[in-house]
Amino acid sequence: MTKESPDALRRPRRRRTALVLSAIGLLAAAGAVVLPGSASAASTLGASAAEQGGRYFGTAVAVNRLSDSAYTTILNREFNQVTAENEMKIDALQPQQGQFNYGNGDRLVQHARSQGMQVRGHTLAWHSQQPGWMQNMSGTTLRNAMLNHVTQVATHYRGQIAWWDVVNEAFQDGSSGARRDSNLQRTGNDWIEAAFRAARQADPNAQLCYNDYNIDNWNDAKTQAVYRMVQDFKSRGVPIDCVGLQSHFTGGSNYPSNYRTTLSSFAALGVDVHITELDIRNAPSDAYRNVVNDCLAVARCKGITVWGIRDSDSWRSGESPLLFDGNGNKKAAYNAVLTALNSGTSPTGNPTPTTPPPTGNPTTPPPGGGCTASITPGQVWSDRYNTSVTVSGASTWSVVVAITAPQKISSTWSGNPTWDSSGNVMTMRSNGSGNTFGFTTMMNGNSSARPQIRSCTAG
Numbered sequence: 001m002t003k004e005s006p007d008a009l010r011r012p013r014r015r016r017t018a019l020v021l022s023a024i025g026l027l028a029a030a031g032a033v034v035l036p037g038s039a040s041a042a043s044t045l046g047a048s049a050a051e052q053g054g055r056y057f058g059t060a061v062a063v064n065r066l067s068d069s070a071y072t073t074i075l076n077r078e079f080n081q082v083t084a085e086n087e088m089k090i091d092a093l094q095p096q097q098g099q100f101n102y103g104n105g106d107r108l109v110q111h112a113r114s115q116g117m118q119v120r121g122h123t124l125a126w127h128s129q130q131p132g133w134m135q136n137m138s139g140t141t142l143r144n145a146m147l148n149h150v151t152q153v154a155t156h157y158r159g160q161i162a163w164w165d166v167v168n169e170a171f172q173d174g175s176s177g178a179r180r181d182s183n184l185q186r187t188g189n190d191w192i193e194a195a196f197r198a199a200r201q202a203d204p205n206a207q208l209c210y211n212d213y214n215i216d217n218w219n220d221a222k223t224q225a226v227y228r229m230v231q232d233f234k235s236r237g238v239p240i241d242c243v244g245l246q247s248h249f250t251g252g253s254n255y256p257s258n259y260r261t262t263l264s265s266f267a268a269l270g271v272d273v274h275i276t277e278l279d280i281r282n283a284p285s286d287a288y289r290n291v292v293n294d295c296l297a298v299a300r301c302k303g304i305t306v307w308g309i310r311d312s313d314s315w316r317s318g319e320s321p322l323l324f325d326g327n328g329n330k331k332a333a334y335n336a337v338l339t340a341l342n343s344g345t346s347p348t349g350n351p352t353p354t355t356p357p358p359t360g361n362p363t364t365p366p367p368g369g370g371c372t373a374s375i376t377p378g379q380v381w382s383d384r385y386n387t388s389v390t391v392s393g394a395s396t397w398s399v400v401v402a403i404t405a406p407q408k409i410s411s412t413w414s415g416n417p418t419w420d421s422s423g424n425v426m427t428m429r430s431n432g433s434g435n436t437f438g439f440t441t442m443m444n445g446n447s448s449a450r451p452q453i454r455s456c457t458a459g
């Protein structure tokens with residue numbers, strides 16, 4: 001199967017010197033923090049992570065807090081990725097069998113869309129937070145109900161979710177290296193791969209992850225067991241794209257010194273790695289800095305999600321494990337994370353485009369082959385902006401869009417993108433989700449350029 005990974009949604013890096021020079025004016029105008037040791041630097045976690053090879057910095061979001069303006073102000077300013085803390089779990093989405101309640105999950109997706117944030121779906125299949133009707137099931141009935149849930153939910157969110165935690169926490173803690181006993185496990189050892197196959201079929205463009213806690217220490221039996229499962233899946237063609245390390249260094253679990261080895265070992269299997277639920281007891285700057293540096297050192301480490309914004313939002317608020325205090329003030333660990341992100345060495349190798357970069361914002365695109373595509377500018381932030389493109393004259397189409405370097409498309413929705421070798425030209429094909437697609441572009445120091453439509457081709 002041909003599929004575009006979120007890798008493909010991110011272009012290679014351009015030369016950092018040029019970026020820094022061209023960013024100075026913009027950042028100065030925006031009042032950006034100028035950090036010691038660097039001429040200029042991004043001033044938010046998300047923008048800074050985006051400059052590191054297109055990574056993200058995200059947070060778990062509780063949808064009922066979106067009405068708290070202090071919370072939402074930090075969310076929108078700092079983060080470019082979100083995970084629903086509870087709203088996309090099985091009990092939330094299918095409280096009664098066959099009755100799906102997408103309200104809160106949709107609200108999160110909508111908020112993310114309006115802010116240019118990518119969404120991680122959490123989680124399609126899990127032994128915990130099952131609705132009562134599922135808890136009481138077993139055997140083939142349960143297997144089919146689980147697969148139906150995966151299919152329905154992944155279909156509902158098709159095109160909206162960059163990564164799914166398809167299966168969560170399926171291994172035992174301790175030295176056994178065994179699968180965790182659960183009603184799902186008792187349907188047969190192949191339940192995990194069956195879930196991945198169903199998810200791939202329902203949303204071929206989402207990246208499919210296995211997600212777990214206590215798989216951070218490379219020496220742990222649980223880490224090794226998950227590693228062997230991923231290795232087995234890769235060797236047999238089970239569709240798995242990524243491993244999520246929750247990395248809850250709370251409740252007595254600590255950052256291990258071999259964490260980077262764990263990340264790079266999983267990556268060497270040919271999967272991306274994501275740090276999906278990071279929190280650290282008492283938020284020591286050193287441990288947070290180490291996690292960031294370890295992720296930046298592994299090319300396939302695509303981003304970091306912290307498990308909440310303020311300490312008061314944390315599932316372990318008593319341990320004050322997050323980057324903002326209860327009043328929304330940045331903690332020392334926040335500064336350590338931002339500095340580490342800004343000090344990272346971006347990957348190089350982005351070829352300079354040979355064609356002159358497009359400028360301006362044409363609303364009348366050049367004639368194409370049997371359809372017309374028009375741009376509607378979307379919301380603009382200090383570091384990025386959204387764009388919608390509406391196609392008329394055809395129901396299946398491909399639209400070629402050009403971006404001006406060093407701007408970079410960081411996420412797309414409602415279409416299937418592919419890229420030319422420069423990464424500056426995107427061909428978006430219809431994916432059955434309508435005639436309007438959209439994308440978020442990181443400015444990377446050029447705040448004036450806007451995308452241009454190069455062609456629209458029917459069929």
Ligand code: 9MR
Binds near residue numbers: 085129168
């Ligand atoms: O943070 C979540 C908390 O609000 C819920 O009560 C809890 C219920 O299981 O789940 C928490 O999130 C968990 C996540 O879904 C999976 N990894 C562990 C997280 C912390 O418990």
